[in-house]
Every structure is written in structure tokens, then in C-alpha cells.
Amino acid sequence: MGIREQARQMKLDSPKMMSAPLEQRNDALARIADALRKNANEIFEANAKDMAAAEQNGVAKTIQKRLRYNEGKLNDNIAGLEQLQELPDPIGKILMQRELDEGLVLTRVSCPIGVIGVIFEARPDALVQISSLCIKSGNCAILKGGKETSNSNRVLFRIVHQAAVDAGLPDSCLVQAEQHSEIDELLQCDGDVDLLIPRGSNQFVSYIMNNTKIPVMGHSSGVCHVYVDKDANQDMAVKVAVDSKTQYPAVCNAAETLLVNRDIAGEFLPKVAKAMHDKGVTFKGTDEAREMVGESTECESIADDEFSTEYGDLMMSVKVVADVREAVDHINMYGSHHTDSIITNNDDTADYFMAMVDSAGVYRNCSTRFADGFRYGFGAEVGISTGKLHARGPVGLDGLETYKYRLIGHGDIVDDYATGKKQFHFKDLA
Amino acid sequence: MGIREQARQMKLDSPKMMSAPLEQRNDALARIADALRKNANEIFEANAKDMAAAEQNGVAKTIQKRLRYNEGKLNDNIAGLEQLQELPDPIGKILMQRELDEGLVLTRVSCPIGVIGVIFEARPDALVQISSLCIKSGNCAILKGGKETSNSNRVLFRIVHQAAVDAGLPDSCLVQAEQHSEIDELLQCDGDVDLLIPRGSNQFVSYIMNNTKIPVMGHSSGVCHVYVDKDANQDMAVKVAVDSKTQYPAVCNAAETLLVNRDIAGEFLPKVAKAMHDKGVTFKGTDEAREMVGESTECESIADDEFSTEYGDLMMSVKVVADVREAVDHINMYGSHHTDSIITNNDDTADYFMAMVDSAGVYRNCSTRFADGFRYGFGAEVGISTGKLHARGPVGLDGLETYKYRLIGHGDIVDDYATGKKQFHFKDLA
Numbered sequence: 001m002g003i004r005e006q007a008r009q010m011k012l013d014s015p016k017m018m019s020a021p022l023e024q025r026n027d028a029l030a031r032i033a034d035a036l037r038k039n040a041n042e043i044f045e046a047n048a049k050d051m052a053a054a055e056q057n058g059v060a061k062t063i064q065k066r067l068r069y070n071e072g073k074l075n076d077n078i079a080g081l082e083q084l085q086e087l088p089d090p091i092g093k094i095l096m097q098r099e100l101d102e103g104l105v106l107t108r109v110s111c112p113i114g115v116i117g118v119i120f121e122a123r124p125d126a127l128v129q130i131s132s133l134c135i136k137s138g139n140c141a142i143l144k145g146g147k148e149t150s151n152s153n154r155v156l157f158r159i160v161h162q163a164a165v166d167a168g169l170p171d172s173c174l175v176q177a178e179q180h181s182e183i184d185e186l187l188q189c190d191g192d193v194d195l196l197i198p199r200g201s202n203q204f205v206s207y208i209m210n211n212t213k214i215p216v217m218g219h220s221s222g223v224c225h226v227y228v229d230k231d232a233n234q235d236m237a238v239k240v241a242v243d244s245k246t247q248y249p250a251v252c253n254a255a256e257t258l259l260v261n262r263d264i265a266g267e268f269l270p271k272v273a274k275a276m277h278d279k280g281v282t283f284k285g286t287d288e289a290r291e292m293v294g295e296s297t298e299c300e301s302i303a304d305d306e307f308s309t310e311y312g313d314l315m316m317s318v319k320v321v322a323d324v325r326e327a328v329d330h331i332n333m334y335g336s337h338h339t340d341s342i343i344t345n346n347d348d349t350a351d352y353f354m355a356m357v358d359s360a361g362v363y364r365n366c367s368t369r370f371a372d373g374f375r376y377g378f379g380a381e382v383g384i385s386t387g388k389l390h391a392r393g394p395v396g397l398d399g400l401e402t403y404k405y406r407l408i409g410h411g412d413i414v415d416d417y418a419t420g421k422k423q424f425h426f427k428d429l430a
Numbered sequence: 431m432g433i434r435e436q437a438r439q440m441k442l443d444s445p446k447m448m449s450a451p452l453e454q455r456n457d458a459l460a461r462i463a464d465a466l467r468k469n470a471n472e473i474f475e476a477n478a479k480d481m482a483a484a485e486q487n488g489v490a491k492t493i494q495k496r497l498r499y500n501e502g503k504l505n506d507n508i509a510g511l512e513q514l515q516e517l518p519d520p521i522g523k524i525l526m527q528r529e530l531d532e533g534l535v536l537t538r539v540s541c542p543i544g545v546i547g548v549i550f551e552a553r554p555d556a557l558v559q560i561s562s563l564c565i566k567s568g569n570c571a572i573l574k575g576g577k578e579t580s581n582s583n584r585v586l587f588r589i590v591h592q593a594a595v596d597a598g599l600p601d602s603c604l605v606q607a608e609q610h611s612e613i614d615e616l617l618q619c620d621g622d623v624d625l626l627i628p629r630g631s632n633q634f635v636s637y638i639m640n641n642t643k644i645p646v647m648g649h650s651s652g653v654c655h656v657y658v659d660k661d662a663n664q665d666m667a668v669k670v671a672v673d674s675k676t677q678y679p680a681v682c683n684a685a686e687t688l689l690v691n692r693d694i695a696g697e698f699l700p701k702v703a704k705a706m707h708d709k710g711v712t713f714k715g716t717d718e719a720r721e722m723v724g725e726s727t728e729c730e731s732i733a734d735d736e737f738s739t740e741y742g743d744l745m746m747s748v749k750v751v752a753d754v755r756e757a758v759d760h761i762n763m764y765g766s767h768h769t770d771s772i773i774t775n776n777d778d779t780a781d782y783f784m785a786m787v788d789s790a791g792v793y794r795n796c797s798t799r800f801a802d803g804f805r806y807g808f809g810a811e812v813g814i815s816t817g818k819l820h821a822r823g824p825v826g827l828d829g830l831e832t833y834k835y836r837l838i839g840h841g842d843i844v845d846d847y848a849t850g851k852k853q854f855h856f857k858d859l860a
Contacts, residue, residue, distance in 0.1 A: 011762075012762065106806055113818050113819070236841035240842075242843075243843035243845050356446075358445055363836070367842065387645065405790060405823050412800070417805070
């Protein structure tokens with residue numbers, strides 16, 4: 001069966017998966033953890049093949065780290081599976097309940113989305129994470145992982161799928177796509193696949209968005225800002241800016257641009273430049289910023305359109321602004337609506353910033369690096385959405401649910417209301 | 431300025447609209463109601479031109495009814511504006527609040543989506559409804575109405591826009607597109623327009639979805655079902671089926687298909703056929719159903735693939751099924767995931783149906799015609815979504831909001847948590 005036929009079958013079976021009881025879904029997660037432990041050697045052997053191929057193909061050492069599946073990754077996966085079992089059921093939450101009229105009750109209740117396609121980077125641990133999130137959330141999933149870990153993926157998928165079936169979940173709850181050509185086939189499955197979650201480079205996510213009618217939840221770039229206000233505690237500002245830029249520069253919630261209020265820029269910029277320089281950061285700034293940074297620290301020249309650049313590295317754009325208004329306008333114009341932080345002790349200024357910045361995360365006096373599902377206490381994260389529809393920011397289990405309306409009556413018909421024989425009374429019950 | 435430039439400006443101004451206080455947004459609604467009353471004659475004159483043109487072009491009388499803007503429509507619009515002012519503010523709702531650690535508080539708060547493009551049918555009252563929904567929800571909007579009411583739309587837009595500006599809302603809060611060519615321009619505004627809401631035929635909605643990168647909230651067809659179980663009260667079943675089919679056959683929540691349990695079909699089908707026939711409904715059924723309906727009532731023959739047909743008229747598909755399982759499978763296969771109702775007195779059967787039918791509305795013992803924003807008590811409706819992402823079913827003000835995460839700290843940095851110096855304690859506050 002090709003992906004198209006498998007997606008069709010999955011769609012027909014998805015109501016079974018949606019209505020699987022919590023105990024069964026948690027049992028599947030427990031069985032996956034068990035099976036991973038029992039089959040650890042087979043997984044490590046498959047991964048060794050992937051690692052040997054990576055070495056042979058001259059894959060960079062930093063990327064090789066992500067391809068590796070060792071005892072540490074196994075333990076992380078098992079810990080994640082245990083945490084996930086502890087989380088409350090995301091299905092069946094009553095989101096609204098209203099009596100429309102005597103004996104006619106409307107309930108909005110959370111339920112799984114249905115069939116989800118996830119295309120993810122070459123990281124064997126991601127296969128386990130994603131499939132367990134889909135199981136806990138009651139969704140069927142088609143999984144396509146990076147080809148650099150195809151041997152590991154094949155073994156891991158077999159183990160995860162078997163454990164799910166052993167727990168009594170439908171055979172079609174999880175499907176693996178192995179060929180790159182199957183991605184294009186997956187993109188054509190509108191009507192059967194309800195949501196696509198692509199993880200990877202901006203170009204890859206854009207390709208997906210441009211080539212499918214299926215709704216896509218993906219994030220574009222992460223151009224995050226730290227704005228240091230005139231009423232900032234400057235020591236705090238240095239500390240937060242350095243953490244935002246350097247704690248893990250390659251990820252999307254790292255800051256790319258530092259905006260500084262002109263009233264304090266002359267005093268603040270040399271201080272932050274020194275601290276950044278000590279961490280290996282190079283500044284790229286406007287002429288005004290470069291002058292204020294001083295000659296002791298290097299600051300390259302920047303062109304206006306470069307303010308939209310996601311460096312993903314130890315490089316940072318710097319600009320001096322007149323006030324919070326100019327900072328907000330700059331962020332809304334050049335940013336990626338991901339996460340932006342203001343450093344200030346002035347409540348009014350902070351309120352303005354947090355209301356006017358049009359981003360998934362608006363922070364005060366803390367690092368942009370907090371934008372993450374684990375740090376938000378979601379237990380797990382499917383990805384970070386910079387779109388505004390459905391889910392925004394870090395997406396946890398809730399982002400994999402939709403809702404349906406249940407209406408229970410006793411033979412109620414609309415004609416009685418249209419003719420004025422009866423009237424709605426709308427009483428909220430929950 | 432073309433639509434592209436106007437959308438760009440709107441995007442830059444949208445944070446002002448998003449943060450306009452409730453009093454100001456309500457004041458704008460009150461001013462619109464006032465201005466409509468004061469300028470009624472001018473509106474009626476413009477509408478008379480549209481009506482004369484429609485008459486000249488031989489537009490059908492049933493459609494002419496929708497083009498007309500008279501005292502009755504004016505009063506409906508004003509009543510709607512008054513209701514909308516009474517509704518609670520959809521902005522600033524605290525959806526979640528969690529202390530991540532001492533003094534580090536995360537809040538998920540509802541906020542407007544930003545810039546919305548609405549393309550709607552030729553109905554002058556819709557222009558007023560849609561623009562007032564956008565104002566109440568804090569969104570900027572680009573409005574494109576049907577060309578058959580262009581004279582009415584022009585006058586109404588000028589009045590609505592001026593009232594909004596008089597209330598202090600940004601000049602760019604509302605923009606009108608008048609040319610059909612501007613629709614294609616609007617579809618290119620990804621990055622500036624956050625959401626498109628097309629209203630109209632299936633073909634039109636599909637065209638929009640296929641030709642834009644902007645997220646689209648639209649409904650496809652409405653193929654709704656009534657399933658009459660063996661444990662149904664048959665008199666109730668007749669009443670609900672007739673209402674679902676005939677109360678307003680042209681709309682999407684009218685039922686298209688009647689499914690009947692085989693155990694009672696022999697008794698029930700002739701009864702429901704007679705009641706439907708009295709209302710002018712023609713049945714199209716399987717051979718088995720045709721035989722059971724009997725010779726006294728006409729029942730045409732149906733082919734399997736016709737079960738996906740949205741008649742929008744006094745025509746109904748009929749099928750005999752073995753049990754609730756076959757009914758559910760039929761609905762999930764041939765339906766449009768809109769609204770489906772079961773008639774039964776058996777709780778287990780009802781629970782199975784409501785859990786397994788993958789539709790926005792799953793009903794028990796009541797008419798599918800209840801699927802409507804007004805009847806759900808939303809006060810107003812932007813449309814009905816048969817998609818599962820973001821909003822599902824009738825979409826009220828809440829569907830025009832997204833959320834953002836606010837994080838307030840005191841100089842908190844991620845490095846302290848990464849190095850184990852500090853630990854999250856995740857305490858839910860709301």
C-alpha cells in the first residue's frame with residue numbers, strides 16, 4: 001500500500017483511535033518504554049550503521065551528535081514516556097456548556113484532530129517523542145524521519161508500533177514513510193490527513209506550505225529581540241541579553257537583535273559589548289551604535305534589511321532607538337513574531353510593549369530562551385508555532401486537540417423557534 | 431494605494447487596533463448604529479440603484495431578496511450592533527496562568543488575530559455585521575462584498591468606517607476592496623493578512639484555498655445526516671427528520687441523508703416518507719429503502735457516490751443500515767463533517783455515535799438545523815467552519831481571537847536552569 005491508501009485507511013480508523021480510553025493510551029506508552037529497554041541492543045546496532053554511514057559521508061561532528069542514539073538518549077526517551085503518562089487526559093475536557101433552552105444542552109468538548117503527518121529531522125529520539133505525543137493525544141500519525149537515521153528509525157518504529165498494537169490500539173494508528181518521494185505523496189493526502197507538522201529548515205517548511213492543501217503548523221524563522229529601556233536595571237539587562245544570545249545560539253528562541261534606548265545607550269552599550277565579546281559574540285550595528293560601543297570592541301556595520309536576519313550563531317544586530325514606541329515598531333516590522341523581551345522597571349512602558357508587540361511571546365525582564373514547551377511546563381513539545389491560527393508559541397498536547405459540539409435534546413426542532421413558539425434562554429452551565 | 435500597500439499599512443497599525451480599549455470599540459458600534467439611522471435614506475437610495483440593476487439583469491426574485499436593504503434589514507443590523515455591545519470582551523481573557531518558578535509567571539491571554547480579509551456574498555447587511563464583528567474583536571479587516579450590491583456597499587462602508595474613526599480607532603482599521611481583481615491581489619498578501627474568511631459557494635471557497643498561502647477559515651459543503659436508531663421514539667424521529675430536511679433546505683445545516691436501522695425500517699420508512707412527501711420532499715434511496723417506502727410515495731433510485739451530494743433542496747438520500755456502526759461508517763465516509771444527529775433512547779448507542787462521528791456537531795434527539803452561531807448563543811456568527819484547526823462549527827467572536835504568552839520575571843535566565851542552579855516548580859495559578 002502506498003501512503004495515499006494508508007492515509008485513507010487511517011482516516012477511516014481514526015475514530016477508534018480518538019475514542020481509545022486514557023488507560024489504553026497510557027498502557028501503550030508504558031509498553032513502548034518497556035520494549036525500548038528490552039530491545040536496546042538491536043536499536044544501538046541499527047544506529048551504529050547510521051553512524052558509520054554518516055562518518056563515511058563526512059557528516060559534520062555537530063550533526064553526528066544528533067544522529068546518535070545511545071544509553072543517554074534511551075533514558076531521556078523513557079523518562080519522557082513516564083512523564084507523558086502522568087499528564088492529564090487532553091481529550092474530553094469540557095470547554096463550554098450551555099443550556100440553550102429547557103432540556104437542550106450544548107457542550108464544547110476537546111477531541112483529537114484525527115490524522116497528523118509529521119516530517120521531522122534526522123534524530124532517532126524524535127521518532128519516539130512524536131509518536132508518543134500522538135498516542136497520548138489520540139491521533140493517528142504518519143511519520144517521516146530524516147534519511148540519515150533510516151536504520152535506527154526502522155527499528156524504533158517497529159518497536160513503538162508493536163507496543164501500541166499490543167495495547168489494543170488500531171493497527172493503523174502509526175505508519176512510517178521511509179522514502180523521500182513519499183513526502184510529496186503525503187502532501188496530496190488532503191481530505192484524509194488533517195494536519196501537517198514539518199520540522200526543519202525555513203526553506204523546507206516553506207516548501208511544505210507551498211505544496212499542499214492540508215493545514216500546516218510550522219514555524220518560520222526565529223528573529224527574537226531584547227529591548228533595553230531607559231528605565232532598565234542595566235546589570236540585569238546585560239545578564240538577560242547575554243543569556244538570550246549565547247545560552248544556545250543555534251535555536252529559534254535565541255535573540256538576534258539588541259535594541260537600546262538612546263537615553264542610556266552611551267553608558268549601556270560599552271558594558272554589554274564587553275560582556276558579549278567575552279562570550280565570543282560579534283556585534284553588527286548602525287553607525288550610531290558603532291560609535292557608542294567604542295573602539296575597544298568590534299562592531300561591524302549593518303544595512304537596514306539585515307535586521308531580519310536569523311544568524312543562529314554568535315552574531316548580533318544592534319540598534320539605538322528613541323523610545324519603546326520605536327522599539328515596538330522595529331520589532332513588528334523586522335521580527336518574526338516569535339518571542340521578544342523588554343528590560344524595564346517601568347510598568348507603563350512594559351504594559352505598552354507587551355500589548356503592542358505582535359508576537360507569540362512577549363516577555364519582561366527575562367530571557368527569550370524561556371520560549372519552550374518544557375520550560376512552559378507542557379511536559380513535551382511538538383514544535384513552536386509562529387502562525388497565529390490554532391496554536392501559537394510552544395505547542396504541547398493541547399495543540400494536537402480540536403473540539404466538537406455535542407447537542408442533546410428531546411425531539412427539539414428549529415421550527416418551534418423560527419415561528420416564535422419557543423425562545424432560547426441561554427444559561428451557561430460551565 | 432492598492433490592496434497590497436493598504437494591507438501593509440494595516441499590518442503596521444494593527445497593534446493599535448488590538449489594544450483599543452473595550453469602551454472605544456463599543457463606542458464605535460454605538461456610533462455605527464446612530465449613523466445608519468441618520469443616513470438611512472441615502473443607503474436606501476443607493477440600494478434602489480442596485481435593485482434596479484438586478485431587475486434589469488434578470489436576477490432571480492429569491493436572490494433579489496438578499497440584495498435588498500430596507501427598513502427591516504436596517505433594524506436587524508441595529509439590533510445586532512446593540513447585542514454585540516452587550517457581549518463580554520473577547521480580548522484579554524486569561525486562558526492559563528502558571529508560576530514556572532518563584533517570581534517567574536507565565537500567562538496565556540487572548541488577543542486579536544490582527545488583519546483579516548473577508549470576502550462575502552452580495553448582502554448589504556453582511557457588510558455591517560462583519561465589520562462590527564471585526565471591530566468588537568479588535569481586528570483590522572479588508573472587506574470585499576458581492577458586486578451586485580456595490581452601490582449599497584460603498585455607502586454603508588463609508589458610514590461604518592467614518593463612525594469607527596470618529597470613535598478614535600485607526601483610519602486603517604477597515605478597508606474596502608471594490609474591484610473583483612482586488613481579490614487576487616488580496617490572496618497575495620501573505621505576511622500582512624493573517625486570516626482569510628471566504629463566504630460563498632464551495633467552488634469559490636476552494637478557489638481561495640488553492641490560490642493563497644494565507645490561512646483560510648471556510649466551510650466546504652454541508653452533507654448532514656439524521657440516523658434513526660432501532661431504539662428511537664419514532665414520532666420524535668419523524669418530527670426531527672422533517673425539521674432537519676425542510677425547515678430551510680437551502681442552507682448547509684439542513685440534512686441531506688436519512689439513515690434508518692433495519693430493525694425498524696419496515697415500520698418507520700412509510701411513516702417518514704408520508705410526512706416528508708406532505709412537505710414536498712422527494713426521496714432517493716437504495717433498492718432496499720425503496721421497497722420499504724412502499725408504492726404510495728415516490729422514491730427515486732440512488733447510486734453509491736450520490737450519498738455525498740448536497741442537494742440544498744427538497745430532495746433526500748435514504749439508506750437502510752444494520753446498526754449504529756454502519757451508520758457511523760457511512761457518515762464518516764460520505765459526510766462533510768458538519769453536523770449529524772442520532773435519534774435514540776439508548777444511552778450506549780448515543781454515546782458510541784457521538785464519540786465516533788468525526789463532525790463539528792454530534793447531536794442526539796434534535797434537529798441538525800440548530801448548528802448556527804445565533805442558536806448556540808454566540809450573539810453573532812462569522813461563518814461555519816468544517817475545518818478542524820483553530821475553530822470548528824459555528825464561529826463567533828472567540829474564533830477571531832488568538833492568544834499570546836506573557837512571561838514576567840526579575841532578570842531570570844535559562845542558563846541557571848540548564849546548569850541545575852535553579853529548578854522549575856510549575857504551580858498553576860489559573
